[in-house]
Amino acid sequence: MQQGATDSASGWQRACHECDLLLGNCTAPPGGKLVCPRCAALINRNPARSIHYTAALSISGLLLFIPAATLPLLNFSIIIVGSENTLFNGVFSLFKAGYIWLASLVLFCSVVAPFTRFLLLAFISLGCLWGALDRPVSRAVRWYQHIREWAMLDVYMLGVLVALIKMQSLGKMVVESGLYCFVGLMVLSNLTLLSFDQQSVWRRMARRRAAAAASQAGEVTS
Amino acid sequence: MSRAEAALENGLCTCLCCHQLMRLPPGETRGRCTRCGATVHDRIERSLMLTWALVLTGTFLLVPANILPVMTVIYLGSGEPSTIIGGTLELYANGLWGIALIVFIASVAVPVMKLVGLVILLLQVQWRGPRNPMQSMRVYRVVAAIGRWSLLDLFMISILVALVNMGAIAEVRAGPGSTAFATVVVVTMMAVRTFDPRLLWDARYRRNSEPVEDWRAGGDREPAEEVGDG
Numbered sequence: 001m002q003q004g005a006t007d008s009a010s011g012w013q014r015a016c017h018e019c020d021l022l023l024g025n026c027t028a029p030p031g032g033k034l035v036c037p038r039c040a041a042l043i044n045r046n047p048a049r050s051i052h053y054t055a056a057l058s059i060s061g062l063l064l065f066i067p068a069a070t071l072p073l074l075n076f077s078i079i080i081v082g083s084e085n086t087l088f089n090g091v092f093s094l095f096k097a098g099y100i101w102l103a104s105l106v107l108f109c110s111v112v113a114p115f116t117r118f119l120l121l122a123f124i125s126l127g128c129l130w131g132a133l134d135r136p137v138s139r140a141v142r143w144y145q146h147i148r149e150w151a152m153l154d155v156y157m158l159g160v161l162v163a164l165i166k167m168q169s170l171g172k173m174v175v176e177s178g179l180y181c182f183v184g185l186m187v188l189s190n191l192t193l194l195s196f197d198q199q200s201v202w203r204r205m206a207r208r209r210a211a212a213a214a215s216q217a218g219e220v221t222s
Numbered sequence: 223m224s225r226a227e228a229a230l231e232n233g234l235c236t237c238l239c240c241h242q243l244m245r246l247p248p249g250e251t252r253g254r255c256t257r258c259g260a261t262v263h264d265r266i267e268r269s270l271m272l273t274w275a276l277v278l279t280g281t282f283l284l285v286p287a288n289i290l291p292v293m294t295v296i297y298l299g300s301g302e303p304s305t306i307i308g309g310t311l312e313l314y315a316n317g318l319w320g321i322a323l324i325v326f327i328a329s330v331a332v333p334v335m336k337l338v339g340l341v342i343l344l345l346q347v348q349w350r351g352p353r354n355p356m357q358s359m360r361v362y363r364v365v366a367a368i369g370r371w372s373l374l375d376l377f378m379i380s381i382l383v384a385l386v387n388m389g390a391i392a393e394v395r396a397g398p399g400s401t402a403f404a405t406v407v408v409v410t411m412m413a414v415r416t417f418d419p420r421l422l423w424d425a426r427y428r429r430n431s432e433p434v435e436d437w438r439a440g441g442d443r444e445p446a447e448e449v450g451d452g
Binding site for chain 1: 232374408424
């Protein structure tokens with residue numbers, strides 16, 4: 001297979017991933033975005049300082065995960081008897097009731113996938129600073145692509161709201177501190193969707209590789 | 223738009239993971255991306271077959287998902303199991319029509335819309351090619367974007383099961399329909415992933431081998447009119 005992002009013979013640099021139209025220069029101006037002229041697919045979004053923002057957002061996401069997963073989200077009480085809901089105990093109750101498949105799906109979409117997503121983003125945005133980590137970082141980018149759409153914090157949030165309103169007629173529903181952390185987590189997760197641009201990771205790697213090759217050539221000639 | 227502008231016709235293909243353009247060795251349809259290491263195909267392998275299989279699975283599972291109860295709310299010892307549609311109607315009857323609408327869209331309309339949309343796209347690829355590919359792309363994008371919201375009902379059930387758990391006073395139990403519904407959502411999300419929208423454009427070329435519209439001439443991206451019919 002031929003190396004490189006550019007097909008030198010024809011000068012094409014990229015093809016639209018949704019309609020296969022060949023395209024020339026495909027990097028959006030910083031802060032802007034490019035869409036395919038034929039099918040209007042988003043070709044490239046080039047957020048300013050993508051890697052820095054992604055690193056900051058994903059690390060704060062990982063930290064915020066601790067209170068969001070351990071503190072109770074909601075408290076429901078009828079007269080004096082009350083019970084609490086955390087991210088995990090719904091999964092446990094389903095698991096105990098025998099709904100293993102449903103429990104693991106809920107666990108995966110609301111805890112495992114969002115957490116892995118933050119972890120991968122933190123690893124990608126910090127790891128691409130070192131040349132030694134090039135291979136694991138490219139693998140992490142690949143995993144990120146697969147896991148991205150399974151992280152459903154925003155859907156879970158809507159589920160919390162529906163539960164909140166639906167049970168209001170039965171008893172007293174109180175929003176607990178964990179839910180505020182969870183909202184923060186959801187906002188952070190959506191912000192990383194905006195800030196992360198894998199092309200800037202690839203560009204950074206290519207630049208470093210070119211610089212290494214140049215310095216090596218310099219050593220040989222001197 | 224001429225066929226020559228499709229990457230496939232030039233022996234090039236795009237890595238769907240990192241979007242790198244690559245030249246596959248002649249005669250090969252798959253390889254490995256030199257940049258991210260993902261397996262690269264000229265088109266997603268067996269895309270139509272897999273999508274059909276998953277769509278049919280989803281359609282069959284939609285029956286138990288809607289017939290079997292998903293949840294039982296027991297309050298002071300009494301309570302009846304409710305299905306997905308029953309739960310929505312109950313919300314509507316209680317006057318919470320806003321929430322009822324959200325739940326209805328997420329758990330009834332979205333799965334059906336997804337399946338219908340995918341069947342339309344599959345038929346377009348296999349029969350004649352889309353008349354208006356932009357419209358098909360719009361269908362594809364809507365189907366891809368709305369899929370995850372169907373899990374709303376299941377998240378709500380998992381929250382309520384933990385939250386309303388007071389023995390004799392009030393209890394919420396999950397029902398067997400929820401398992402079927404979860405499988406519908408997962409299967410349809412996978413079906414969208416296995417469908418390759420570039421096949422729509424290939425079918426478009428097959429249908430209409432001469433140039434139809436020129437996007438560079440006018441600002442209008444939609445074909446103004448159809449030239450030739452098949």
